[in-house]
Amino acid sequence: MNTSDNVKAALIMMLSMGLFTIGDALIKFLSDALPVGQIIFLRGVFVCTLFVLLLKFKKQQIFPSAGWNRWNLLRALFELLVACCYLTALVLLPLATAVILVFSAPIMLTILASTVLKEHVGWRRWSAVLVGFFGVILVADLQQASVNSWAVLLPLLAAFLTAVRDIYVRNIPDILTSTQIAFTTAWVVTLGGLATAPFGWKDVSLEQMGWITLASVFILAAYLTYVVTTRIGELSFIAPFKYTSIPLAMLMGFLIWGDVPSTTSYLGTAIIVASGMFILIRTKNKKEKA
Numbered sequence: 001m002n003t004s005d006n007v008k009a010a011l012i013m014m015l016s017m018g019l020f021t022i023g024d025a026l027i028k029f030l031s032d033a034l035p036v037g038q039i040i041f042l043r044g045v046f047v048c049t050l051f052v053l054l055l056k057f058k059k060q061q062i063f064p065s066a067g068w069n070r071w072n073l074l075r076a077l078f079e080l081l082v083a084c085c086y087l088t089a090l091v092l093l094p095l096a097t098a099v100i101l102v103f104s105a106p107i108m109l110t111i112l113a114s115t116v117l118k119e120h121v122g123w124r125r126w127s128a129v130l131v132g133f134f135g136v137i138l139v140a141d142l143q144q145a146s147v148n149s150w151a152v153l154l155p156l157l158a159a160f161l162t163a164v165r166d167i168y169v170r171n172i173p174d175i176l177t178s179t180q181i182a183f184t185t186a187w188v189v190t191l192g193g194l195a196t197a198p199f200g201w202k203d204v205s206l207e208q209m210g211w212i213t214l215a216s217v218f219i220l221a222a223y224l225t226y227v228v229t230t231r232i233g234e235l236s237f238i239a240p241f242k243y244t245s246i247p248l249a250m251l252m253g254f255l256i257w258g259d260v261p262s263t264t265s266y267l268g269t270a271i272i273v274a275s276g277m278f279i280l281i282r283t284k285n286k287k288e289k290a
Contacts, residue, residue, distance in 0.1 A: 009233020019222035037196025044190025046216035076188035101155035135271025
């Protein structure tokens with residue numbers, strides 16, 4: 001891949017992360033009036049509809065037989081758990097805090113790679129894991145004065161489940177396209193949201209439906225641009241650009257909800273980003289040598 005492709009991929013990655021963050025902010029905004037499960041379902045209906053149209057446009061099967069592969073369904077189930085944990089964290093925590101803590105996923109993936117996949121993890125990456133968790137503690141400490149201090153565990157659990165999900169991706173049949181895999185995830189998550197109906201849903205206004213529709217468009221666009229960037233750029237080059245969502249989340253949190261990050265937050269964020277980037281780059285170098 002040439003430098004031009006990497007630059008394009010980096011720009012698209014920043015766009016993708018921006019779309020994700022705006023979509024998250026819209027969900028947090030809606031959560032003041034609607035239950036998380038109801039938001040997941042309503043958003044999912046729109047996302048699934050858009051996916052069906054996209055699959056038809058690409059002339060791909062909507063429900064291919066390979067789509068019922070247990071690894072594909074298991075990945076979708078983990079994505080449902082991730083959505084539940086992360087979106088609940090968005091409701092209870094400042095936007096930036098939830099976004100920062102969920103970026104500890106590379107740290108979790110390193111631990112799973114060693115314990116589950118039995119991959120060799122050297123002392124440098126283990127050091128990065130320990131340093132990264134120190135950063136997590138610094139960020140989580142911001143919530144100690146809050147009645148929702150326990151909620152910092154939710155984005156961390158989401159990060160762990162994301163790492164588990166990424167492991168299962170390796171077993172999904174190659175015959176399935178990225179769009180088909182994403183659609184499986186979309187309808188499983190949507191059904192998961194529907195399952196919360198007995199716990200109490202609320203009437204939805206036309207304005208709220210408009211915001212949910214907009215959030216759905218942002219999320220779908222984010223997933224599609226993310227797929228594009230991973231196909232045209234080198235993963236080691238574009239990986240650091242994922243973290244551009246953190247300053248955007250901080251800015252939106254300040255402008256919309258008045259959240260002001262402390263010095264401790266900035267320090268913990270820098271540590272998490274640095275350790276995550278080191279782990280990603282070190283893992284790539286190890287694979288290339290192998």
